[in-house]
Amino acid sequence: MDYIIGIDVGTTSTKALLYDTDGKIYAKANKGYILYQDTPDMAEEDPDEIFNATLSAMQEVVSKSDLDGKVVAISWSAQQHSLIALDENHKPLMRTMTWADNRAERYAAKYKQNGRGLEFYKRTGLPIHPMGPFYKLLWLKNEKPDLFKKAAYWVGIKEYIIWRYTGVLKEEVSMAAATGLLNMKSVQWDDEALKETGVKPSQLPELVDTTDKFQGIHPEYAKVMGVDEDVYFVMGATDGALSTIGVGAIDTGVLAINIGTSAAIRTFVDKPVIDPKARLYCYPIMKGKYLVGGPINNGGIILNWAHDSLFGAEQEAAKLLDIDSYDMLSRIAATVPAGSDGLIFHPYLGGERAPLWDANARGSFFGLNRKHTRAHMIRAVMEGIMYNLYSVSLALKEVSGEPKAVLAAGGFARSQLWTQMMADIFENDIIIPESYESGSLAAMFLAKMALGMEDNLADIKKYLGKENRYQPNEETFARYRKLIPIYIRLSRDFSTEYKDIADYQREFTDGK
Amino acid sequence: MDYIIGIDVGTTSTKALLYDTDGKIYAKANKGYILYQDTPDMAEEDPDEIFNATLSAMQEVVSKSDLDGKVVAISWSAQQHSLIALDENHKPLMRTMTWADNRAERYAAKYKQNGRGLEFYKRTGLPIHPMGPFYKLLWLKNEKPDLFKKAAYWVGIKEYIIWRYTGVLKEEVSMAAATGLLNMKSVQWDDEALKETGVKPSQLPELVDTTDKFQGIHPEYAKVMGVDEDVYFVMGATDGALSTIGVGAIDTGVLAINIGTSAAIRTFVDKPVIDPKARLYCYPIMKGKYLVGGPINNGGIILNWAHDSLFGAEQEAAKLLDIDSYDMLSRIAATVPAGSDGLIFHPYLGGERAPLWDANARGSFFGLNRKHTRAHMIRAVMEGIMYNLYSVSLALKEVSGEPKAVLAAGGFARSQLWTQMMADIFENDIIIPESYESGSLAAMFLAKMALGMEDNLADIKKYLGKENRYQPNEETFARYRKLIPIYIRLSRDFSTEYKDIADYQREFTDGK
């Protein structure tokens, strides 16, 4: 029997799963690592800490599976937008800057303000935001010039890890696209973007396809992991692309929505597309497959805020009732009608990437009257998070048409109320596939394609198991139809005040 | 020894105080009555129920005082904007419509929209709002035509009560001004306003000054009350005018602010003034004394909302700690810095009269980030109520110049934090006079003037006792200077969405 490891290098931990070639899971391992936030805007990780996490995760799944055959391939999903400078011996000169690092904010703001950001967006599909390595490079070049000059190579965390294992420096197309240095149309490094950031082509890894495979693991790592030295490394793709594939959202018009701590809404289109307001990214993944979508900061983390800061007492009650305190919130929210009796919440407590791309954005409740209670507030929070996702889907509709289906995953789906809310707000069936760890599953499937065991991406659906379907309720969405336009107009009305309130908060509170 | 009764016919109860002519209080009585709200917009009271309340309140203070002398005068403060139709025998044809009755909203909206409301405002000083009898008459004429035709007289509650006691139908200038039927400049019934509402001069009481006095109480009422039949009735004035006089805010440039359940900000000017945006009323009170100001719906009632709907658990804690649950709120608010770490609350949960004059206005929190807690929210509520009052004071400044002093009264002053906040937000000393029941006190003083015992309004200050002074704190008001402009701009940004959210709330919730 042959086995394949699908490994997903996430923001806060790495998950490894060992599958057989029929997709059956034998073992799962999860190893975490520290996110360094020495200053409010910093979000860094140690590349070697992450490498060790991948090694120990794979070692664990192999040892836990007592295989009667061999691991034929290791296939990689990984966090996007990370950036590390390596010296000529491929040693890291810095910790890896993750997508959450905001220190390049001033550079993104300048390029947004002077229109050049939009120009580069139209070439590379990278929205104008400090998350993108394009802006991180501008920040490093100007604010850490010595380090910038010493850099022999510029890579992301996946490229570094694969180099550590094999001595091969390659970068697959989807990860390259997420750096903002890849031309969307030619699917080659973009000479304008390289010139602008002062990066030479020789400093970037060899560009390869997601299904590129090669052998050559260093024997000592094969030994530690318990795999043969002829195991194939399959490059894989970004976590965004693979989790979209992994929920079965492969055909054009099928939306994949994930609501975990943060959220994302993605779809595949068959040619590069540009959103005139640069609200959506567009990354080439494979021939005829471009991933279009929006990363959203304010997902479950906002429900967590409401849970902690508005419902302290109710957490105690939940313990006494022996029910999950988040389920308690859903039960409280269910006591008020859809639309929260006209109370509207904007979820932008953490600033927002899609659809606003405004780190200064903040949250709000609007429409309060004396009949509103905390039950209205928690329902409004859940609805507001969904309104925001829906507003991103409207931008997506402009470039990829009416959604044929919506496949959703993530911690939010543990609440039936919240999932039904999504169906009513989107006015669309919401399908919750029973698929599990969609990123690793898709990495495994990509390995099978690389090894010629599969030839059609859509066949991944056979691994997805049953699904729950939520249908929109007419009486309820009639209310949302009235509230959503107010929500959207309010977003515009608020936008002029975000900068001043965020400046105030930085000046008067961040000291604490 | 001579005694004077100062009686204040309030919205929810009547307070009677018995003073000797040195201003010493001998007894106090308070009789409540029902506010009828059969439909959400109705706010009516029974005129005879109120008459009985005045009778029993005066009977109680006389009996409790065991006087060694006689009551020489009864002087009247009363709620403004009330309206009752009387038949030819002066019998009420309806309950009295109070200032809080909103059923004339559509007529006020029409006159605001077609510009005619502004024309009448410039003649009468009555802002364009359903509270005004001018608009209530338009509503009655169009929607209750039979009753309108049967009406022999149109009066307010004070006029009806004094007629019940004396058979004399008079209306003093300040109460007449608050009907919107009095010309500000001529201080006579305005023929245009009468023509517009279809009211004939003969249907209105005789116009007299606030210090007009006369005898002629019906003997049976004198007997019940325990006063002599030659007791003088002194017409008095509106509760707004008298509570301003009663806190000692008599000179031009001195602001009187009351924050009870609702709130008000008032000042005297020496000639009629017009606010181009009709945000302020202007009512002639006496020769050379015009009361300019704004009635505010959202006073302490909003702190009550927050107390009930956001701090349930803390009320229990306050009981255990044996402290007042509203003081508990102040203590919680004191744990966060001034400016609530950049969280801004607009208090318009009950729609708002001054400064917005928009019954559709609603409340909001703006600027939320993940560090904000309910402690921030309660402080923001207290600050938001003050920001709103401050924004009315800015309109007042345009017509009456920089305030020389600010005299404040009402339940809010029980919180030192909230009162200090007022000093910091207004950047002005706030004086809390120890005066008590300012309305009845000023009514008593007016009686003394009518009886020739006083001749200068400013001399009321000798009855005011000591005062507490709160001074603005420089470091704190630097923060408010940054937040207030954002608060004001947000008010404008929100205003375009109020109608739609209020329409939604009426359509989908008022049924419940």
Ligand SMILES: Nc1ncnc2c1ncn2[C@@H]1O[C@H](COP(=O)(O)OP(=O)(O)OP(=O)(O)O)[C@@H](O)[C@H]1O
């Ligand atoms: N300890 C306290 N701290 C702060 N505010 C308080 C406190 N106690 C009461 N209040 C506020 O004062 C308000 C009541 O004030 P007050 O007694 O002057 O009202 P009122 O006379 O009934 O109202 P109105 O004058 O508008 O008719 C309450 O609505 C409450 O919000």
Ligand SMILES: Nc1ncnc2c1ncn2[C@@H]1O[C@H](COP(=O)(O)OP(=O)(O)O)[C@@H](O)[C@H]1O
């Ligand atoms: N019972 C529940 N009902 C609704 N939402 C929940 C529930 N439990 C967790 N969540 C939400 O799901 C989020 C975590 O989702 P998950 O997909 O596990 O996150 P991640 O993969 O980002 O760590 C939490 O932030 C929380 O808001």
